[in-house]
Amino acid sequence: MNKDVDIEHWSRFADEWTTWARAPDHDAFWAYRASLLAFIGRGAGEALDVGCGEGRVSRVLKDCGYQVTAIDPVERLIKAAEQAGSADTYKVAAAADLPFEDHRFDLAVAYNVLMDIEDVPGALKEIRRVLRPLGTLVISIVHPFADRGRFAGPEADAPFILQKSYFGRERFEGTEARNGLQMHFAGWSQPLESYMAALESAQFAVTSLREPVPDAKDRDSRMERWNKVPLFLWLKARILPI
Numbered sequence: 001m002n003k004d005v006d007i008e009h010w011s012r013f014a015d016e017w018t019t020w021a022r023a024p025d026h027d028a029f030w031a032y033r034a035s036l037l038a039f040i041g042r043g044a045g046e047a048l049d050v051g052c053g054e055g056r057v058s059r060v061l062k063d064c065g066y067q068v069t070a071i072d073p074v075e076r077l078i079k080a081a082e083q084a085g086s087a088d089t090y091k092v093a094a095a096a097d098l099p100f101e102d103h104r105f106d107l108a109v110a111y112n113v114l115m116d117i118e119d120v121p122g123a124l125k126e127i128r129r130v131l132r133p134l135g136t137l138v139i140s141i142v143h144p145f146a147d148r149g150r151f152a153g154p155e156a157d158a159p160f161i162l163q164k165s166y167f168g169r170e171r172f173e174g175t176e177a178r179n180g181l182q183m184h185f186a187g188w189s190q191p192l193e194s195y196m197a198a199l200e201s202a203q204f205a206v207t208s209l210r211e212p213v214p215d216a217k218d219r220d221s222r223m224e225r226w227n228k229v230p231l232f233l234w235l236k237a238r239i240l241p242i
């Protein structure tokens with residue numbers, strides 16, 4: 001399998017994603033947005049949104065006070081981000097080949113993007129190159145544990161079932177349908193240790209780790225379950241001095 005399979009996937013489903021991601025309170029993102037803003041924190045300087053999609057994370061970064069550059073390998077998504085005024089600058093680019101000079105950014109954010117990249121160490125090394133030495137990398141991934149199991153039903157107390165092993169790396173593909181919308185997801189599922197190994201090989205050290213729960217106002221039955229098992233894993237990492 002070559003690594004463009006992910007870009008191909010997102011090119012194919014770009015419009016579907018834009019509709020899914022922008023529907024008010026539809027995607028889980030909205031139940032965590034306030035916590036994400038708090039985790040990133042207010043800042044100044046230049047931020048890079050890696051794999052910006054239609055631009056919702058760029059808009060969070062703008063709200064945090066950053067000057068934002070948004071990149072995504074899918075032209076249609078970059079256009080959607082631009083049409084919504086999400087960032088200050090836009091480029092069609094993949095994480096492994098960033099069209100920026102060394103040490104340009106104070107902050108890089110890869111929000112639910114590393115699961116869509118086959119060569120995570122390669123992408124992280126390139127992100128390290130464009131970060132300032134004291135810059136911060138913020139990562140969100142679907143929690144590797146949540147990724148491997150599923151709730152037995154929609155009710156808040158449904159048991160969480162892990163059918164396969166937590167360990168190992170595998171490709172996932174699936175469709176989610178809800179409230180008249182659907183989204184085709186695909187990517188790579190791997191345990192936390194693989195992400196840590198990728199960070200280590202790119203010479204990043206993790207400085208913060210969060211397992212966020214949905215914001216209180218979003219504790220409806222669909223999201224309530226995610227108070228039992230973490231849906232997302234958030235990390236902050238800094239470049240290790242060489």
Ligand SMILES: C[S@@+](CC[C@H](N)C(=O)[O-])C[C@H]1O[C@@H](n2cnc3c(N)ncnc32)[C@H](O)[C@@H]1O
Nearest residue numbers: 006007010051052053074094095111112113116
């Ligand atoms: C789940 S979406 C997340 C989009 C955005 N970060 C958000 O949370 O709204 C995954 C994004 O990763 C992008 N992507 C796929 N392969 C990529 C790569 N090699 N480098 C950077 N982004 C990539 C896709 O085009 C898509 O926009």
